[in-house]
Amino acid sequence: MTPFYRALFVGPILFLLSYAPVCVAKERPNILIVLTDDQGRDDFGYRNPYVYETPYLDRLRSQSLEFSRFYVNQTCAPTRASLLTGRHFLETGVWGVHGGQDYLNLDETTFAERLLELGYATAFYGKWHSGKTDGYLPWDRGFEEGELAHLYRHENGIFYTREGEVRTKGWTGRSLAEKASQYLRARSKAGDGRPFCLYLSMLAPHGPWYAPEERVTKYRKRGYSKSLAEFAGMIEELDGNIGRVLEALDESGLADDTVVLFFSDNGPIMNSGRKDMADHVGKDWELRNPSQLRGNKGTVYENGVRVPLFARWPGRIRAGESTQLSHVVDIFPTLLELAGERPDARKGDAPLRGHSLLPVMLHGAELPPRSLFIASDHAQVPGGRHRYDFLSSAKLLEGEVQDLALREGNRKLVRRGGRIELFDIENDPSELRDLSKVEPEVSERMSRQLLDTFESIRDSGRAFQAPVFRIGVDEDRASFVFACAPSELYGSVKYGSHATTGWARVGDGQAHRVDVVQEGWFSVILHVAGGKKGARVKIEVGKSSLVGDLTEGNRTKLGRIYLAKGDGVLSCVLKSLSADGGVFESLKAIEFIGDGATQGAFYSF
CATH class of the missing domain: 3.30.1120.10 (Arylsulfatase, C-terminal domain)
Incomplete structure (x- = not known):
């Protein structure tokens, strides 16, 4: 163990041995975790009143202990990985955003799994970004209820559930707030005696920046540029949606028995995400960054990785500020201690990397000295x-x-x-x-x-790896292998964020790590963009193979293949070109439909 690992990981163990859990099971609170997306340290009214109006978040902050030296990772999927596991994101199999780099290893334990075992009701709504196929979804990782929001539809949202797809009308943030509020109202009437943990992950203010016109107009009248007015309106809309959830918590009578944890996943970004609107430059950025911290989202400088954490528990956590060094990996052990458990890993689980913050929250205890390792994704x-x-x-x-x-x-x-x-x-x-x-x-x-x-x-063998795709998990549903997450590429094929491209010559192809959970016959569907009729592709898994011809368009049923149970490698290789020499513009996914199963929804989150 290196000196750094001793500082980072042994310190927390000695700290845990020095006291008993400060909560006992009989007084276990409910837990509400609210995570926003790309909201920087200064993107609040209380820090930047010249630009923003955030009355609900300002009030929450005034009722909370604010950890003002709280660190996250520099982009979204890495922070979510650390939140879910209490571990450094690179250890969990997550090492980037999209391109198969954001799949949480299947052997990682999430806080939802632990809390579920401890008798908590668990639910997730919003942006997931921790894997988008069987085995990686919220209902596979300890959440009894879950709805994943399509990225990044701020209007007329699409939500994915265990049962299928749900479409909503209007502003997606309001839909998310209503889903969370409905859950809180339902839990107040459940009568099963179980505390709950609700993880609400908002899409805003991640680009593209859009907000209701009445909000944008207000900021335009103040002389702000179009992009700053749109962003400020988006922050105000986000604040109102979080306010709706907090009001539902109050109205349900659960607020006094609920710990609320609020923070953002990384620092601010200057990109609007819209072709019709400029990014933040010059004065816009100066207005958004009055603290003058260096960097932004995606950097390891302070403005990329430092955000406020609010912790509220009425009557138990005293409002104020803590300047102690804290990190998103501390949330998992904190949740365990709130649930009456020792804040450490179970026997056989990977070690947690943080401290419980509950002694700080309840008693103002001092955390032991430690080092924080910060890595780019x-x-x-x-x-x-x-x-x-x-x-x-x-x-x-x-x-x-x-x-x-x-x-x-x-x-x-x-x-x-x-x-x-x-x-x-x-x-x-x-x-x-x-x-x-x-x-x-x-x-x-x-x-x-x-x-x-x-x-x-x-060198651990857990980092910078392609994910394992599970086939045949559910006999009623199809399984997807997403092309953007290959373990190997052949020929001229090029890797990308959501597809592979460059298919041009015989022998071009790619391979994936797979785990066939249920053996049997599967129909194979190739999802492409711009498919050319007559191009021939070979699918091979272990000793089984299938050769099929593409049809015109974006979806081709290649045929059927028998898959034996167990781990293996799936390869997809071009055997011949179409009559005009083409193949397809890009390969998106390979779908496996077992006998009796229905075609699955092509998840786009």
Whole structure:
């Protein structure tokens, strides 16, 4: 175990041994977790009243203990992985966003699974982004109820459930708020004596930026640019939707018995996500960033990874501010302790990486000193790597060229592409004054810790891997293998965020890791864009194979194949071109429909 791992992981263990759980089972509270998407540290009225109006969040903050030195990961899927597992995201199989990089390893234990075992009712609504096929979905990971929102439809949303697809009209954030409110009202009348844990993951204010016209008009009248007015209106709409949920909690009579945890998944982004609207530049960004923190979403600088955490429990958690160093990995052990359990992993589970924050919340206890390892979700190879360049092996990733950071006490070391910077965060929160040459010994020690930690995770066999796709999990439903998550590419095929492209020559293809749960006969459907009639493709899993011809369009039934139970490799290879020499523009998914099953919904979240 490296010195860094001792600092980060042994410290919490010694801390746990020093006290008994501060909650007992008979007084276990309900839990409401509200996570927003791309809401920066200054995107609140209480921090930035010149730009925003957020009365509900401001009130929640005034009723809460605010952890003002709370860290998350620099993008959405990594933060969700750490929240769900209490572990560093790279350890969980998540190492990026889309392209198959955002699937939570099937052997990871989630907080929902633990709470469900402890007698909690569990539910999830909103943005999931932790895997989008059988085995990875909320109802597979401990949530009794779950609805996943399509990314990023802020109007007329699509929700995916265990039973199928649900379409809504109007603003999606309001639909999410109503779904959460309905759940709270139902739990208040359940009569089963079970506390609940509701995880509400909002889409806003992730782009594309859209808000109700009356909200946008108000900010335009103040002289704001179109993009800033749209964004400010979106923040106000988000605030109102969270307010609806908090009001439902009050009206249900559950508020006094419910711990509310609120935070954002990463720092702010400047991109509007709309072709008809400019991104934030110049004055817009200055208005949004009055704290003048360095960086934004996707960076390891403070503005990319530092957001406020609000913790409210009326009559138990005293409102105020905690400046203790905390991290999203601390939420899992905190939830366990709220449920009356010791805040650590079960025997046989992977170790948790955080502290319970409950002693801080209830008694103002001091957390032990520790280091926080911060890594980018954009893995780099020497010479540079585009986010969706295929990574054939984790061994290609050299620690020296990654974007990494280490927070230890009041020092923060940043490594970016081989450059080292050292900052005194307490006195220089904007990370402007590099102390690496002034404190070379500190820089060298912290840099070595960073590299040791990254290399340990890289070499663990759990990081930077393609996901395993399960086939035949449910005899009534189809199984999907998404093309954007290959374990290997052949020929000229190119990796991408939601599909593979470049299919042009005989022998082009790709492979996937699969686990056939139920053996038997399966019909195989190829989902493509711009398919060319007559091109021939071979599907092979283990000793079984199928050769079929494409039809015109986006969906081809290739034929039937018998799959034996167990782990294996699925390959899809081009055997011949169409008469005009084409194949398809892109491959999206391979669908397997067992006998008696129906075609599945092509999940797009």
